[in-house]
Amino acid sequence: DSGVTQTPKHLITATGQRVTLRCSPRSGDLSVYWYQQSLDQGLQFLIQYYNGEERAKGNILERFSAQQFPDLHSELNLSSLELGDSALYFCASSVAIQGTGELFFGEGSRLTVL
Amino acid sequence: DAKTTQPPSMDCAEGRAANLPCNHSTISGNEYVYWYRQIHSQGPQYIIHGLKNNETNEMASLIITEDRKSSTLILPHATLRDTAVYYCIVRVDGEYGNKLVFGAGTILRVKS
Numbered sequence: 001d002s003g004v005t006q007t008p009k010h011l012i013t014a015t016g017q018r019v020t021l022r023c024s025p026r027s028g029d030l031s032v033y034w035y036q037q038s039l040d041q042g043l044q045f046l047i048q049y050y051n052g053e054e055r056a057k058g059n060i061l062e063r064f065s066a067q068q069f070p071d072l073h074s075e076l077n078l079s080s081l082e083l084g085d086s087a088l089y090f091c092a093s094s095v096a097i098q099g100t101g102e103l104f105f106g107e108g109s110r111l112t113v114l
Numbered sequence: 115d116a117k118t119t120q121p122p123s124m125d126c127a128e129g130r131a132a133n134l135p136c137n138h139s140t141i142s143g144n145e146y147v148y149w150y151r152q153i154h155s156q157g158p159q160y161i162i163h164g165l166k167n168n169e170t171n172e173m174a175s176l177i178i179t180e181d182r183k184s185s186t187l188i189l190p191h192a193t194l195r196d197t198a199v200y201y202c203i204v205r206v207d208g209e210y211g212n213k214l215v216f217g218a219g220t221i222l223r224v225k226s
Binding site for chain 2 (some may be wrong): 037043088105107
């Protein structure tokens with residue numbers, strides 16, 4: 001158990017819909033990362049937040065957005081869903097924003113868009 | 115834009131050492147090498163990381179060449195539970211944040 005909690009574990013929805021994925025980082029971790037893993041793309045970095053502020057951005061679609069709240073949990077919002085958005089979405093957390101701390105990953109949220 | 119290359123797959127006999135190579139020829143002087151593994155579709159699990167010295171922990175050893183252009187992860191006594199995808203990653207530090215850029219990884223199959 002990494003200490004990172006993601007909900008929901010599984011989600012099935014239809015094209016055009018909007019969903020929200022939630023992540024609770026390990027206690028004391030200030031930095032949160034989101035990754036997408038689809039069958040044909042591998043693990044893709046989406047975005048990083050540190051103590052409520054966006055700090056690094058990857059190939060995140062404009063239809064996707066994220067935020068980190070004062071209690072440090074984070075949400076990833078996916079809108080106007082397409083079939084290709086079906087994937088595993090992982091959240092990870094670390095203590096610091098830089099330095100050598102490792103990332104601890106949650107077990108992921110599996111999104112299926114029909 | 116992964117900065118590492120790894121063989122797509124490797125086999126290892128149970129109980130033997132598994133040596134997983136990684137090339138990172140464009141690594142910068144202050145960039146760390148990280149190793150993670152992913153079992154089935156579980157969340158990636160941290161194994162070890164290093165800068166230029168060899169490192170060892172309870173899971174594995176990391177050998178980094180003197181020129182830092184390649185490294186090898188060593189699982190000293192592989193078990194069936196070590197079957198997984200192993201990712202060698204160079205962490206990219208930006209001005210305000212950082213990210214781990216995953217490549218395709220190496221599928222390690224441990225066989226009895």
